[in-house]
Amino acid sequence: MCHGPTSGKPQASVLHYIAREWRMLPCWVLGYEASNSRYLVELEDGSQKQVKRLALRFNAEDPQNFALRVETCRAKKAHCELQQAFIKFIESQPDELVSPLRREQKERFIRQGLHRSHLEDSNSFVGHIRDLIREIEENYVLSMKFAKVKNDLILEMGTPYACVRDDTPFAPLLGNFLPCKAPQYGLVAHQASEQSVLEIATHLVQQPTISRNVNVPGSEEQEACFP
Known part of the structure; x- marks a missing residue:
């Protein structure tokens, strides 16, 4: 040009x-x-x-297109900066608010992971296992802090009347966690499931973090699922 x-x-x-x-x-x-x-x-x-x-x-260049491009870029930049500030706010929550993972839970996770890996020399993977457990703990702590922040900033959290507090600068980021408005007559369009209930249950019990007995239905559930 x-x-x-x-x-x-x-x-x-x-x-x-x-x-x-x-x-x-x-x-x-x-x-x-x-x-x-x-x-x-x-x-x-x-x-x-x-x-x-x-x-x-x-x-x-067209002045209007240029002005629109600048405005769009500034809006995206502001949104990214708000997201970064929100992450820092979550991380700044006191660690004492989160119950640490118990030693038995971590040991059980390692045992089940190694049992299904069929490694010939599992000792050579000790360092990787430590890094994995550390990452799991960090994600767990961050998730629990995030849950606390949502509970603090969203009034009546978990109810149909949930709303974001007016005095928080992070309101634009919390709208996705509010309940959706119920459609007329409560009817929603949905797709057929890709897996049956039994296939999903079989897959879940293979996960090392889920106990096998969580998918065992009681007598009432059995009657409801298999009349």
């Missing part, structure tokens, strides 16, 4: 701070530095500076 005769006229406009405000001022585009993704521009007063693409609007 900068090639060809320009008759000495500026080729673009650049965002520049002058007289205590940001303005789009005419400029010449002298080059592009790929190492830092910056354009080198020169203003009419002879000053030069390097700028990002979103601060530079070429004359050949």
Whole structure:
């Protein structure tokens, strides 16, 4: 967009701070530095500076499309920054609020994992197992902190009347955890299940973190499932 005769006229406009405000001022585009993704521009007063693409609007660009692109990028950037702040807020919750995984639970997980792995020399995987347990514990603690934060920031959590508190800056991120509005007559469209109940139950009991007896129905459940 900068090639060809320009008759000495500026080729673009650049965002520049002058007289205590940001303005789009005419400029010449002298080059592009790929190492830092910056354009080198020169203003009419002879000053030069390097700028990002979103601060530079070429004359050949549609001003409305450019403004919409800048607005969209700023909104996405703000959303990402809000997500990062929310994660830090969750991580800042006191560790004392979370009950640690018991030693028996971790040992049971390791035994069941090794039993199904059929390793000839399981001792050579001790380091990997420690790393796995550490990762499981970290995810568990973070999940429990997240559950506490949701309970603190969402009023009447777990009920049809749940709503996000008005005084939290993280409200835009918590809408997905609110109950969906019930459709008329409570009718919802759904797809047929890919697996039967027995196939799902068989798969669940093979997981090392789930006890086999959790899927054993009592007499009432048996009558309800198999009348």
